[in-house]
Amino acid sequence: MKCKFCGSNVPGGEIRCEVCGFTHVNFTDGDSSGALEKMIEKYKKSKLGGISIDLISHRYVIENGEFKDYHTESVKIADAVELVPDKIVWLKKSFYGSESDKTIVVEVCVGKNEKTYYDFSFNIKKTDDLNIGVKMVNGLKARIAVGNEESYVLSEEFDIC
Numbered sequence: 021m022k023c024k025f026c027g028s029n030v031p032g033g034e035i036r037c038e039v040c041g042f043t044h045v046n047f048t049d050g051d052s053s054g055a056l057e058k059m060i061e062k063y064k065k066s067k068l069g070g071i072s073i074d075l076i077s078h079r080y081v082i083e084n085g086e087f088k089d090y091h092t093e094s095v096k097i098a099d100a101v102e103l104v105p106d107k108i109v110w111l112k113k114s115f116y117g118s119e120s121d122k123t124i125v126v127e128v129c130v131g132k133n134e135k136t137y138y139d140f141s142f143n144i145k146k147t148d149d150l151n152i153g154v155k156m157v158n159g160l161k162a163r164i165a166v167g168n169e170e171s172y173v174l175s176e177e178f179d180i181c
Contacts, residue, residue, distance in 0.1 A: 025060055025067075027105060027158030039159050040067065064101060071100035071181055073154045073162065075111065076127040076137070094129065100180050103156035108165045108172070110153040121145050126152065128164055130180060140175035142166045156180070 021030050025042035036043050042063055045056075079091040098109040118124075123143050129135040144150065144166060153165040157177055164175040 024056065025063055026160045067160075068100035068103070068181065070132040071130065072132075073097045073100065073180070074129050075152050076129060078127075097128070097152055097154050100130075100156075100162075103154065103162065103180075105156050105158070108153040108155045108169075110151050110165075110169065114149040114151045114168075116150065118144060118146055118150070124166070126164060126166060126175070128178075130162075130178065132181075136179070138164075138175075138178050140164055142173050142175070144173065145171070 021032070021044070022028070023030050023037040023040060023042055024044065026037060026040040028037055028039040030037050030044065035045075042060075045059070074094040074096050077093050077095050078089055080087045081090040082088075095111065095113075097111045103109060121144065123141055126140050126142060127137065128140070129137045147167070149168065150166065151168050151172075153172070155163050155165055155174065157163060159177075160180050161177040162180050163177055165172045166175075167173055
């Protein structure tokens with residue numbers, strides 16, 4: 021069976037998902053109170069609450085013909101608790117695109133108190149505006165999206181927690 025929380029495969033006979041720890045409870049077919057949905061929402065808040073996925077933005081200056089890191093800031097793409105499987109949450113602001121096809125590196129950090137940093141390379145096409153998003157996938161993992169809602173490329177998977 022598939023875990024109702026993270027989408028991972030749960031071996032037959034097991035009641036707890038080995039990936040996320042969600043406990044599966046059998047409800048009668050006539051259960052219309054939404055108990056399972058409430059359990060999932062409560063577990064989601066406890067498991068993913070406070071975890072953010074941030075873009076690390078670097079600004080550079082040229083001094084004596086060399087690029088120097090002038091300013092680094094963290095820009096929140098999304099809170100993990102807001103993510104929905106297989107749906108991209110886009111950052112509300114866009115960045116300058118590229119005048120030609122090229123490879124870019126996007127740095128993100130993920131976590132609550134302790135942060136994990138990831139660098140992803142993307143081959144992007146010529147575009148005026150570029151946006152960054154995050155897409156949750158099975159197993160409490162996510163992928164970074166670069167492009168726009170109509171055309172984008174995805175990173176490899178990384179752990180959310």
